[in-house]
Amino acid sequence: MKKLSVLLMVVIMLFAFTGAHAAPEPKTIGFYADNVDSYYAAITDVLKALAEKDPDVDWTIDVITGTGSAAEQLNAVQNFVTTGYDAICVIQNNAQTTSECIQMAVDAGIPYFGMTHSFASVANAKDAVGWIGFNFVNEGYYAGVDAAEKGAKKIVNVEGVLGQGSAAAQSLGFIQAYVDAGKDIGEFESAEAWAAEKNSGMAGTDDLMLYWTSGGWMKDSAKTAMANIITELGPDGFDGVYGQNTPMLEGIVEAIEEAGLDPADYWLGGGNGREITWEWVRDGVTDCDVNQSALLEGDALYQMLKAYFAGEPYRQYIHPYLTALDTENINEIWDSLVPFTDVEAYLAKREAGTIVYDINDPLFADAVGFTG
Numbered sequence: 001m002k003k004l005s006v007l008l009m010v011v012i013m014l015f016a017f018t019g020a021h022a023a024p025e026p027k028t029i030g031f032y033a034d035n036v037d038s039y040y041a042a043i044t045d046v047l048k049a050l051a052e053k054d055p056d057v058d059w060t061i062d063v064i065t066g067t068g069s070a071a072e073q074l075n076a077v078q079n080f081v082t083t084g085y086d087a088i089c090v091i092q093n094n095a096q097t098t099s100e101c102i103q104m105a106v107d108a109g110i111p112y113f114g115m116t117h118s119f120a121s122v123a124n125a126k127d128a129v130g131w132i133g134f135n136f137v138n139e140g141y142y143a144g145v146d147a148a149e150k151g152a153k154k155i156v157n158v159e160g161v162l163g164q165g166s167a168a169a170q171s172l173g174f175i176q177a178y179v180d181a182g183k184d185i186g187e188f189e190s191a192e193a194w195a196a197e198k199n200s201g202m203a204g205t206d207d208l209m210l211y212w213t214s215g216g217w218m219k220d221s222a223k224t225a226m227a228n229i230i231t232e233l234g235p236d237g238f239d240g241v242y243g244q245n246t247p248m249l250e251g252i253v254e255a256i257e258e259a260g261l262d263p264a265d266y267w268l269g270g271g272n273g274r275e276i277t278w279e280w281v282r283d284g285v286t287d288c289d290v291n292q293s294a295l296l297e298g299d300a301l302y303q304m305l306k307a308y309f310a311g312e313p314y315r316q317y318i319h320p321y322l323t324a325l326d327t328e329n330i331n332e333i334w335d336s337l338v339p340f341t342d343v344e345a346y347l348a349k350r351e352a353g354t355i356v357y358d359i360n361d362p363l364f365a366d367a368v369g370f371t372g
Contacts, residue, residue: 030080042294120369140170144177152240223251240267317370
């Protein structure tokens with residue numbers, strides 16, 4: 001009888017042990033990115049890396065990449081719904097298409113998470129259970145503050161795509177920094193008006209002139225555009241260039257150098273703040289940048305997904321934080337800058353506690369347009 005009791009106790013303990021360490025429930029995640037982009041790839045890279053390191057999750061993450069069309073987004077989400085994924089995550093083509101995709105997901109009872117580009121303007125935006133993206137107006141503003149403080153007045157503004165939501169937002173922020181510094185913007189009633197209407201050629205006021213062009217978010221396109229502008233305006237026809245992401249800024253620097261000009265003779269600023277820009281700012285190749293880590297965005301998505309699957313509350317609509325870096329503060333803030341594409345470096349800093357990654361931290365702001 002004693003032996004039977006001991007055996008029974010062992011069995012009970014084994015069941016208790018295995019129950020406490022039961023395998024996590026498998027989940028499938030369908031991720032769609034609108035186009036081939038190293039920014040988008042970084043988001044999925046860190047999402048997969050964090051999931052693989054976490055013993056409490058068992059996720060299969062399938063990534064589909066489009067070529068920049070709304071139809072591809074619709075088809076991808078429809079396939080995710082038909083297949084029966086446990087969650088759908090999308091970097092959108094446009095907000096109206098996203099509205100249709102959200103409705104498909106809601107009808108199927110599948111949670112829909114948005115990334116990077118805002119769809120807050122559509123009526124069913126908050127039917128998505130999460131959205132993560134940077135505040136692009138603030139990103140442009142930080143660059144504009146630096147340019148205004150350093151006296152740049154004739155700026156070539158290289159937008160990602162002329163009029164695209166995130167590109168237009170950065171331009172708005174850039175101009176607003178000049179307005180807030182008391183600069184005259186002439187015939188335009190506001191920064192919003194100038195960002196929307198744009199002008200042709202180099203035009204504006206004695207305080208700020210802008211030349212608008214696009215680099216398609218790509219290095220080579222921006223390099224070609226900048227080379228043509230140097231030929232058109234001449235070396236003295238501009239005193240600064242704002243390239244809205246790192247690949248374009250790289251092309252801009254190369255175009256200036258290949259024209260036999262010294263980048264140090266111009267104010268040069270950018271967005272993204274990828275790792276190479278930290279060195280550029282430190283070495284005086286460029287004047288400023290804004291650290292906008294795609295890996296931080298992917299980490300936030302990982303936290304949201306984990307909380308959703310666990311049935312736990314979480315912040316649903318957020319802006320990860322931006323960090324402005326310039327020639328004055330670069331050495332001071334170097335260790336706190338967030339890696340942009342280097343997943344291993346990001347994970348090391350995350351583990352060491354030298355970067356803030358928890359979406360509950362107040363550095364993460366409530367997303368504009370999703371409140372109320």
